[in-house]
Amino acid sequence: MKLRQLRNFVHCRAVGNFFEIASVLVGSWGIGPFSNDNAMDFIDELKSIDLANLAFERTREALRGALSDPDLVETGVAEVAIAAAALVALNIRKHGHASAETPHDWEFVDLPNAEEVREMSLAVLGMVEGVYSAWMDDCIDARIEAESREMIEEIRVLLTNNPA
Numbered sequence: 001m002k003l004r005q006l007r008n009f010v011h012c013r014a015v016g017n018f019f020e021i022a023s024v025l026v027g028s029w030g031i032g033p034f035s036n037d038n039a040m041d042f043i044d045e046l047k048s049i050d051l052a053n054l055a056f057e058r059t060r061e062a063l064r065g066a067l068s069d070p071d072l073v074e075t076g077v078a079e080v081a082i083a084a085a086a087l088v089a090l091n092i093r094k095h096g097h098a099s100a101e102t103p104h105d106w107e108f109v110d111l112p113n114a115e116e117v118r119e120m121s122l123a124v125l126g127m128v129e130g131v132y133s134a135w136m137d138d139c140i141d142a143r144i145e146a147e148s149r150e151m152i153e154e155i156r157v158l159l160t161n162n163p164a
Contacts, residue, residue: 031147033083038079042083042084063085063124064120065081066128081128085122088118089159122159
């Protein structure tokens with residue numbers, strides 16, 4: 001299993017006269033744009049919205065949230081913004097080309113007017129890869145950082161290239 005980041009916390013419980021301490025991994029289970037709790041909470045929120053226009057506005061809000069502080073992109077904000085950018089890319093691709101398929105294990109929520117936030121999505125991708133990105137700082141080794149950058153590039157390609 002590929003883990004982009006490991007968020008450890010220590011869980012203590014009393015066992016007789018001793019404490020049992022366990023380190024627990026939470027938050028991420030892969031490198032994909034939807035492979036973390038924050039992104040899936042965002043997707044679940046969008047799927048629960050009945051009106052596609054409201055889902056689009058929530059997606060735009062997630063992108064704006066990441067762009068509002070260009071000097072520091074916190075991990076949770078970045079995870080949601082990456083998921084939003086991936087949704088925008090998938091919508092642009094699907095709406096322009098009926099035969100386009102969703103990449104394996106990516107989520108899809110229909111977003112009207114996704115084209116309107118293409119540039120905002122590209123800007124978010126640049127920020128999460130930037131020098132001040134806590135999201136990139138969470139990469140635990142060079143291999144995982146490289147795989148994370150590949151995932152970002154895959155979204156960027158979907159946003160900038162028209163499928164054949």
